[in-house]
Amino acid sequence: MNHNTLSSSWYQDKEIFALEKKYIFSKSWHLLGSINQVPNKGDYVAKTINDQPIILTRDNNNTLNTFYNVCQHRGCILLEHEGNSKQIKCGYHGWTYELSGDLRTARGFDKELLDFKKYQLKPIKHYIWMDQIFIKFDDDDDNDLKKILKKIEKIIEPLNFSDYKYRKRDTYKIKCNWKVYLDNYLEGFHIPLVHPKLNTVINYKSYKTEIFDDFSMQWCFLNPDSSPYKNSEDNNKAFYFTIYPNILFNIAPGRLQTNTIEPIDEQNCNVIFDYYFKDVSEKKIKEDIVFSEEVQNEDIYICEKVQKGLKSNGFNQGIFSEKYEIGVSHFQSYISEKINNG
Ligand code: FES
Ligand SMILES: [Fe+2]
Numbered sequence: 001m002n003h004n005t006l007s008s009s010w011y012q013d014k015e016i017f018a019l020e021k022k023y024i025f026s027k028s029w030h031l032l033g034s035i036n037q038v039p040n041k042g043d044y045v046a047k048t049i050n051d052q053p054i055i056l057t058r059d060n061n062n063t064l065n066t067f068y069n070v071c072q073h074r075g076c077i078l079l080e081h082e083g084n085s086k087q088i089k090c091g092y093h094g095w096t097y098e099l100s101g102d103l104r105t106a107r108g109f110d111k112e113l114l115d116f117k118k119y120q121l122k123p124i125k126h127y128i129w130m131d132q133i134f135i136k137f138d139d140d141d142d143n144d145l146k147k148i149l150k151k152i153e154k155i156i157e158p159l160n161f162s163d164y165k166y167r168k169r170d171t172y173k174i175k176c177n178w179k180v181y182l183d184n185y186l187e188g189f190h191i192p193l194v195h196p197k198l199n200t201v202i203n204y205k206s207y208k209t210e211i212f213d214d215f216s217m218q219w220c221f222l223n224p225d226s227s228p229y230k231n232s233e234d235n236n237k238a239f240y241f242t243i244y245p246n247i248l249f250n251i252a253p254g255r256l257q258t259n260t261i262e263p264i265d266e267q268n269c270n271v272i273f274d275y276y277f278k279d280v281s282e283k284k285i286k287e288d289i290v291f292s293e294e295v296q297n298e299d300i301y302i303c304e305k306v307q308k309g310l311k312s313n314g315f316n317q318g319i320f321s322e323k324y325e326i327g328v329s330h331f332q333s334y335i336s337e338k339i340n341n342g
Contacts (some may be wrong), residue, residue: 179331232254
């Protein structure tokens with residue numbers, strides 16, 4: 001295990017941030033959301049991930065597609081937000097596309113002379129697991145994500161998130177480097193001090209961290225009396241998975257909360273929460289969301305304080321507790337390896 005933390009320049013240096021984009025985020029899998037966002041034929045959602053404009057569509061054959069949201073005529077962005085449409089029409093010169101990505105009409109061009117196949121929307125690789133859609137920008141054929149998800153599936157058996165219902169999305173803009181948020185997430189060490197209420201909900205003594213290739217897991221038992229989650233006699237556990245670099249699954253009885261940590265620049269990030277529930281009463285859902293917001297606000301407060309401290313001339317590098325911070329150390333080794341090996 002690494003005993004020293006990354007030095008503070010890793011949290012504020014523009015060049016390191018650019019390297020992270022290049023060697024980590026443009027090669028890693030990203031969580032886009034759930035297939036529930038496009039339940040009907042013709043539904044689409046436009047997003048930006050890692051600075052790339054993307055669209056998710058459900059076409060007439062009920063197939064899900066992920067494309068770059070860019071017209072192949074002269075590069076205009078095609079869709080915004082979300083909606084339902086029979087076709088995708090470019091607002092610049094009027095080219096139209098099917099929701100499957102095929103070019104349908106090319107205004108200003110001779111149908112006989114233009115190779116329509118060449119101007120289809122550019123697809124992005126995706127993978128669906130338990131209704132969650134992951135995308136990847138590069139063409140490397142590595143199956144690491146599949147392996148990771150298989151392992152997670154085994155650990156959480158018999159849970160299957162395909163039966164869970166999507167509830168809502170919250171986005172938090174946080175004034176810290178994206179790794180500050182991850183570092184904080186990857187240990188339960190701070191819980192008694194930063195989250196007094198959460199500390200009564202979980203059984204802190206049972207809190208454990210386990211590390212695997214490219215992901216890690218924290219889990220603990222819940223105290224059923226004070227838990228805002230569904231009472232579950234057979235499986236009163238919470239799991240916190242981190243798929244490196246930035247996908248989190250927070251699992252409690254009857255609830256999946258996914259988080260993605262999206263860097264904005266070297267000192268700011270967005271954290272996106274999606275909530276899914278199964279067989280949970282409305283009262284418990286509301287309780288869970290209020291409680292999650294409370295915990296998140298405590299984490300935001302502490303992360304922003306850490307970012308300020310990292311900028312200070314009075315700190316450069318710290319150390320890890322072997323007992324409590326192996327998850328953070330593992331994550332930071334992953335980051336430095338990716339950057340150092342290019
Ligand atoms: S850029 Fe889309 S039609 Fe011209
Ligand atoms: Fe926390």
